[in-house]
Amino acid sequence: MTATLDWYGCATFRLKTQGLTLFLDAYIDRVPGADGPPGASADDIEDCDYILVGHSHFDHIWGADRIALRTGAKVIGSYETVRILANAGVPEDQLLPVSGGETIPLGSGVSVEVYPALHSCLWAGYDDQNPSFDCLGDKHVDYFARRACESDLLSGLGKLSADIDVHMRRSDQGCRGDGGTLCYVIATPEGRLFFKDTPGHWSGIMEKIDADVGILAASGRANVDGEPIQGALNDFLVSEAEFLGLKRVVLCHHDAWLGPIFPGGNVAGIREEFAMRRAGCEVLELEYVDGFDVFSGLMV
Numbered sequence: 001m002t003a004t005l006d007w008y009g010c011a012t013f014r015l016k017t018q019g020l021t022l023f024l025d026a027y028i029d030r031v032p033g034a035d036g037p038p039g040a041s042a043d044d045i046e047d048c049d050y051i052l053v054g055h056s057h058f059d060h061i062w063g064a065d066r067i068a069l070r071t072g073a074k075v076i077g078s079y080e081t082v083r084i085l086a087n088a089g090v091p092e093d094q095l096l097p098v099s100g101g102e103t104i105p106l107g108s109g110v111s112v113e114v115y116p117a118l119h120s121c122l123w124a125g126y127d128d129q130n131p132s133f134d135c136l137g138d139k140h141v142d143y144f145a146r147r148a149c150e151s152d153l154l155s156g157l158g159k160l161s162a163d164i165d166v167h168m169r170r171s172d173q174g175c176r177g178d179g180g181t182l183c184y185v186i187a188t189p190e191g192r193l194f195f196k197d198t199p200g201h202w203s204g205i206m207e208k209i210d211a212d213v214g215i216l217a218a219s220g221r222a223n224v225d226g227e228p229i230q231g232a233l234n235d236f237l238v239s240e241a242e243f244l245g246l247k248r249v250v251l252c253h254h255d256a257w258l259g260p261i262f263p264g265g266n267v268a269g270i271r272e273e274f275a276m277r278r279a280g281c282e283v284l285e286l287e288y289v290d291g292f293d294v295f296s297g298l299m300v
C-alpha cells in the first residue's frame with residue numbers, strides 16, 4: 001500500500017497511508033485569487049481519520065472544526081488548539097491534546113510522535129524573495145515587544161484588501177498567539193514523515209529526531225532556540241535537513257496563500273542551496289492535490 005501526500009496550499013496536506021487518511025493542518029478555504037486548489041473548501045472533505053495541527057494561527061487551524069464535525073476525525077494539537085475546537089463544538093472524545101513527548105498509535109502500524117517546536121520570529125525582518133540573504137539583528141527583543149508586533153501584524157493583514165479583511169473576520173477563532181508550536185513524525189511501515197508548519201525549532205530536540213522525508217516551512221524569519229536566525233532561510237532549511245537526516249524535503253508555506261498581493265517565496269534559491277550543500281537531499285515543491293507517492297524511490 002503506497003503512502004500518498006496531497007498539498008492543499010499553505011502548510012496543509014493530506015496523507016493517505018495504510019488505509020488511514022490524515023490531514024496535516026486544515027487550512028483549505030482561501031481568499032479570492034489566492035494560490036491553492038481552486039474552489040477547495042474544508043466543507044468538502046468527506047474522509048478523514050486524524051487531523052494534526054502544528055499551531056493555532058488561522059492559516060493552520062481554520063477548517064479543522066468543520067472537518068472533524070463532518071468526518072468524526074480525531075484532532076491532535078496543542079491545548080490551545082483543543083480549546084478553540086471545543087469552543088467550535090467538536091466533541092471532547094475527538095480531541096487529543098498534546099504538548100510534545102507523546103507517541104500516539106493510530107492503528108494499522110502507523111503512529112504519531114509529537115515534539116515541541118517554535119514559531120517563526122514574527123517580530124523580526126526577513127526577505128522571502130531572497131532566501132539566501134543573511135538576515136541579521138532583531139535579537140533580545142523582549143516578550144512585550146514581541147507580542148505587540150504579532151498583534152500589529154495580524155490586525156494589519158485585514159488592511160491589505162477588502163477580501164483579506166472579510167477572510168480574517170471569518171477565520172478569527174480567538175487564538176491566543178500560536179498556542180504553542182508542535183512538530184510531528186508520522187511513522188509508517190513505508191517510512192518516517194516529519195511535519196512542521198513554521199520555520200522554528202529547538203536544536204537540541206531536532207538533533208534527536210530522524211526522518212526520511214520532511215515537510216518544511218519555507219517562509220519568514222527562522223527561529224533558532226528562541227532567537228531569530230543570524231543568517232538566511234536557506235541556512236535554516238539545510239540545518240533542519242541535516243538534523244533530521246532527510247533524504248527528501250517537501251516545501252510548504254511558500255505559496256501566495258493570502259492572495260495576489262502576498263507574493264509568496266522564491267523557492268529556486270532554496271533548491272540551489274541544497275544542490276550545493278546537501279546534494280543527496282531532494283527538494284520538492286508539490287503541485288496541488290497531486291497524490292504524490294511520498295516515499296517513492298527512497299531506501300528506508
Ligand SMILES: [Zn+2]
Pocket residue numbers: 055057119178198
Ligand atoms: Zn503561524
